Every structure is written in structure tokens, then in C-alpha cells.
Amino acid sequence: MNIPQSIGAVQDMLGAQGYVCGRALGTVAFLALRLGRPLFLEGEAGTGKTEIAKALSLALGRRLIRLQCYEGLDAATAVYEWNFAGQMIAIRTAEAAGGVDRAHLKDEVFTEEFLIERPLLQAMRPQSGGAPVLLIDEIDRTDEPFEAFLLEALSDFQVTIPELGTIAAPEPPIVILTSNRTREVHDAVKRRCLYHWVDYPGFDREIEILQARAPEAAESLSREVVAFVQRLRTEDLFKKPGVAETIDWAKCLLALDVVSLSPEVIADTLGAVLKYQDDIARLQGSEAKRILDEARAGLAPV
Structure with missing residues (x-):
């Protein structure tokens, strides 16, 4: 598939894959595709940074190559x-x-x-469907030496193997880097990328996302779920729930044939929304009912 020729076309293309994309993110994604620049997405976990790479891969019919970052990652594993x-x-x-x-x-x-190719080298190879989508996921988990090593790949789209020489991509891959901002990534990496902060969506946007990813959910339940999660994000939690948790929770509620939230249902399914016991403990007893009442109070009639 050819690269979309407008911001709206990018939004429509991603929307067809179930990824609801706002104008700001659609703009930076369009520019990354048009200019051949890496796209650096930073934000809280669960806000859809990784999913956009998957959606782009499917929409463009390109191979998705994923490099999952972790502490101690080195060239032998990455290249x-x-x-x-x-x-x-x-x-x-x-x-x-x-x-x-x-x-x-x-x-x-x-x-x-005798060469075993890892993600960065694979991304430099010719692909039958066109340049692949290279996802460098959670780069903030690596260390500075690996960031320095990445500069060659991001600047010239090439990697060097001492025994074989330099291997350059015939067509630059579509590169997406993500960071949960557990630490600051070096400016030298960011300068080679287009940058976008992926924030939690507003109420209407999150409803739209939920309808795209869990279309079988009734509108009334979707509105309650999103209102509760958005109200939950204002609480003093160790880890606020992302959009991924909103979707997971809605699917859990559907599997239980729940049509409306109640304190009892919330207590039974909190593990789909919150991932730390301290956060779950805070919502025991009357706290879940308080947040649910406040969430419902803010909902406009359907």
C-alpha cells in the first residue's frame, strides 16, 4: 500500500485497523511517513504507543519487526x-x-x-512488501551505550558488522520508538526523530477507542467504564490505568455478562484495571462506590 497523502488519510487508515488517532498524532505520523523520519512516541504505559506500530504495519501491508528493549541489551542481541x-x-x-x-x-x-540476524539487521534487509515497520519498544529500559549505538542506525539506516562491513538499507524502514519515560532518553536520539507525547485520551476519544476495540459493549456500559477509569486516573495511584486497561476491563465485563457497573462487580474485576495490590487495596469498601458515584454524576444523559 502506498503512503497516505494527507493527515486525514492517515487517520482513516489507522481507524480501519481499530486504532483511533487524534489530529495531533495523525499529523506527526503523516510527517514521519512522508519525510522518512523515525517517530519517537513518549507517554504513560498503556496509551497506545506500541499499537500504532502494529496498526501501521497492517494498514500498509508491511512486515513488523519488533525490538523489545531491556536493561543490558547490546548489539549482539539487537543486530x-x-x-x-x-x-x-x-x-x-x-x-x-x-x-x-x-x-x-x-x-x-x-x-x-553463519550469521543470525536480529531485529535491527532484519530491518535493513530488502522486504518483498516494501520497507518494514521497525518498532524499538520501551527504549527507556536500555542504557546510554546502546542509545549511542542506535545513532548510526537512525542517522544512516545502516549497521556495521566488523567481519562483513557496513550493511545499508536499500529503503529506510518505518521506525517507531516508544518510551514510558522511566528515564530520560538522550537528546541525540530524540533529535533524529519526530517527537509526540501520547497522553491519556479525553472522554469522547476514549469512548471512540473502546467502541472500535470492543464494539459489542453497550453504549451505556462503555460510558460507565470510561467515566470510572477517567475518574480513577485522578486518584493517587502507584500506576494509573491506561487505555489498554480500559479495553481489557470492558472485555472482562462482557465475558461476565455485566450490563452495568456496581461496587460488587468493580471489586471482583479490579485486577483487569489495576496491577498493584496497594492500588487495589485503596479501592476496597466504600472507595469504589464513591468513585463510581462521582463518575456517574459527571455523565450527561445519553
Whole structure:
């Protein structure tokens, strides 16, 4: 599929994949596609940063390549590593045959035949459906040395393998980086990207998202769920629920054939919304009823 030619076309394209996209995010996504620039999405967990990469991949018919970041991630895991077992077998086979030229043998075992490609290298390879979508997820979990290593990939869309040389992408991948802001990512990385803060959506937007992802939910239940979650986000919680939790909770309620929220239902299903016991404990007893009453009070009649 060709790159959309307008902001509205990007919003429509993502919407067709169930990803409801506001004008601001649609604009920066359009510019990233049009200009071939990496897109850096920062925000709270569960606000849809990862999902936009999945939606773009599906909508454009491109392969999705995901690099899940974590502390201690290095080039060997992110770019490539050598198949040492295969190399040893090749060396022993050559030695058994006799007449081994060690200099020649070294060239033979450090070839693409023994190369194990990891996400960054895979993203530099030609793809049948066009340049892939490369998702570098939760980059804030890595450390500064890995960020420095990423600069070559993001600047020139190429990676260097000492034994083989530099491998450049024939067509730059569509790069999306996400961060939950557990720490600040270095400015040098951000400067190479278009930046957007993905915030919690407003009430109407979250209703629209929920209707797209859980269309079987009745409007009245959807409104109660969104109103309760939005009111919950104003509480002093260790981890506020994201949009992902709103969707999960609605699907849990549907599985239980719930048609309307009650303190009892909320107590039984809080594990779908809150992920820390201290937060769950705060909503025991009358607290859930208080928040539910306040959420309902703010709802306009349907």
C-alpha cells in the first residue's frame, strides 16, 4: 500500500485497523511517513504507543519487526550474532578433511551463512512488501551505550558488522520508538526523530477507542467504564490505568455478562484495571462506590 497523502488519510487508515488517532498524532505520523523520519512516541504505559506500530504495519501491508528493549541489551542481541555451533562444525569438518588453510577458513566461517540476524539487521534487509515497520519498544529500559549505538542506525539506516562491513538499507524502514519515560532518553536520539507525547485520551476519544476495540459493549456500559477509569486516573495511584486497561476491563465485563457497573462487580474485576495490590487495596469498601458515584454524576444523559 502506498503512503497516505494527507493527515486525514492517515487517520482513516489507522481507524480501519481499530486504532483511533487524534489530529495531533495523525499529523506527526503523516510527517514521519512522508519525510522518512523515525517517530519517537513518549507517554504513560498503556496509551497506545506500541499499537500504532502494529496498526501501521497492517494498514500498509508491511512486515513488523519488533525490538523489545531491556536493561543490558547490546548489539549482539539487537543486530546480529554468529552461529558458533555451526562455525565449529564447519571448522572440524574442514580439519578432518585435511589441508586446512586457516586464513581461508576464517573467511569461510564468517559469512552470511553463519550469521543470525536480529531485529535491527532484519530491518535493513530488502522486504518483498516494501520497507518494514521497525518498532524499538520501551527504549527507556536500555542504557546510554546502546542509545549511542542506535545513532548510526537512525542517522544512516545502516549497521556495521566488523567481519562483513557496513550493511545499508536499500529503503529506510518505518521506525517507531516508544518510551514510558522511566528515564530520560538522550537528546541525540530524540533529535533524529519526530517527537509526540501520547497522553491519556479525553472522554469522547476514549469512548471512540473502546467502541472500535470492543464494539459489542453497550453504549451505556462503555460510558460507565470510561467515566470510572477517567475518574480513577485522578486518584493517587502507584500506576494509573491506561487505555489498554480500559479495553481489557470492558472485555472482562462482557465475558461476565455485566450490563452495568456496581461496587460488587468493580471489586471482583479490579485486577483487569489495576496491577498493584496497594492500588487495589485503596479501592476496597466504600472507595469504589464513591468513585463510581462521582463518575456517574459527571455523565450527561445519553
